Amino acid sequence: MNPTPLCNPFAPVREVARYSVRPRENRAFHTALDASELFTSREPATVTWAREDGHGTLAVQMPVASGNFEERCTFSLEPELRPASFERALRGDARVLRHEHAEFAAIVPKLPPATYPETMLPFLLRGHPLDSQRRSMHAWICDRFVAKVYYEVHKRRVELRVPAGSFVTTEVIMYPDLNDWVKLGSVLTKLVKPLLPKYQMWFAERGSGPHELIRFEGSYGPPGAPEIVLERV
Numbered sequence: 001m002n003p004t005p006l007c008n009p010f011a012p013v014r015e016v017a018r019y020s021v022r023p024r025e026n027r028a029f030h031t032a033l034d035a036s037e038l039f040t041s042r043e044p045a046t047v048t049w050a051r052e053d054g055h056g057t058l059a060v061q062m063p064v065a066s067g068n069f070e071e072r073c074t075f076s077l078e079p080e081l082r083p084a085s086f087e088r089a090l091r092g093d094a095r096v097l098r099h100e101h102a103e104f105a106a107i108v109p110k111l112p113p114a115t116y117p118e119t120m121l122p123f124l125l126r127g128h129p130l131d132s133q134r135r136s137m138h139a140w141i142c143d144r145f146v147a148k149v150y151y152e153v154h155k156r157r158v159e160l161r162v163p164a165g166s167f168v169t170t171e172v173i174m175y176p177d178l179n180d181w182v183k184l185g186s187v188l189t190k191l192v193k194p195l196l197p198k199y200q201m202w203f204a205e206r207g208s209g210p211h212e213l214i215r216f217e218g219s220y221g222p223p224g225a226p227e228i229v230l231e232r233v
Contacts, residue, residue: 003114003137003148005080009127010049010056011209017232018044020163021063024217024227028197031219035226040065044233047123049210054078058120062220067092073117081127083140086117102143115140118147119221121174122201122230125151126210130170130203136177141222148177160202160214162231167214169202176223197223 021044023035041063048059054077062069073086083104090098104111116124118139128135134152141147155171175198199218203211214232219225 001134001136001150003112004135005082005114006116006124006137007127007129008056008077008081009058009124009210010051010075010077012051014048014050017047017213019047019216019230020233021045022229024229027227029219029223029227031224031226033224033226035220035228038064038226039220039228045230047213049123051077055084056081058123060120060123064090064092067097071117071119073120081124083116102140109143111140111143111146112138114138115146121149122199122213122216122218125172125174125201126203126213130156130172130205130211139222145222147222149174150177151175154200158202162215162233164214164232167202167204167212167232169204169214170211172201172203174199174201174218 021039021041023039043063045063046061050057056075056077058073058075060071068091069088070091071086071088074084076082076084086102086104088098088100089096115138118141121139130153132153134150136148136150139147139149151172151174153170154173158169158171160167160169200216201213202215204214205211212232216230218227220228
């Protein structure tokens with residue numbers, strides 16, 4: 001299955017959503033980092049989608065112990081959704097502790113088609129149709145690590161209650177392609193799929209435009225990153 005570009009997740013108007021953040025109760029991945037030591041803040045995460053002049057900007061501010069992860073990515077919308085410039089910073093104690101900048105338009109390294117920053121995928125997938133098809137894309141972790149992931153609808157009409165209220169949602173799961181690392185073949189891949197650790201997202205459909213992300217469970221980053229739960233507030 002060839003990866004396909006994501007659909008446009010940006011509405012014509014600027015949107016801001018806030019989410020409570022807490023460690024995932026039951027880990028799906030075997031992780032070395034403990035989310036309960038990092039995600040101790042009671043402040044909500046803030047996600048902003050903005051669109052202007054054929055470009056979109058997604059900004060995520062994720063509170064952590066004594067600071068914030070701040071990520072910002074601009075996207076070209078035509079002829080397809082693709083990242084242009086990405087910046088990530090960890091701020092704490094009134095100073096920048098980590099900083100990363102990536103220009104996706106650069107030809108070195110040559111990234112595969114349909115590649116998107118991994119931590120932003122839950123907020124980008126809201127543009128895609130909630131149908132019965134399984135699709136794939138590439139998750140960019142860093143320029144030395146790009147992984148293929150699959151996503152598909154898992155359950156329809158899931159009733160959820162979160163701090164923002166009650167919603168009827170569709171559950172979407174996302175999981176890594178193990179064939180990136182070990183050639184399993186189609187039969188073994190199908191057998192091992194139920195055992196794969198998964199990211200879970202619940203979207204509420206709107207009359208028009210992108211869906212609304214109500215809840216997310218999974219690693220904040222690639223497999224091995226601390227696992228969190230986000231709920232709309």
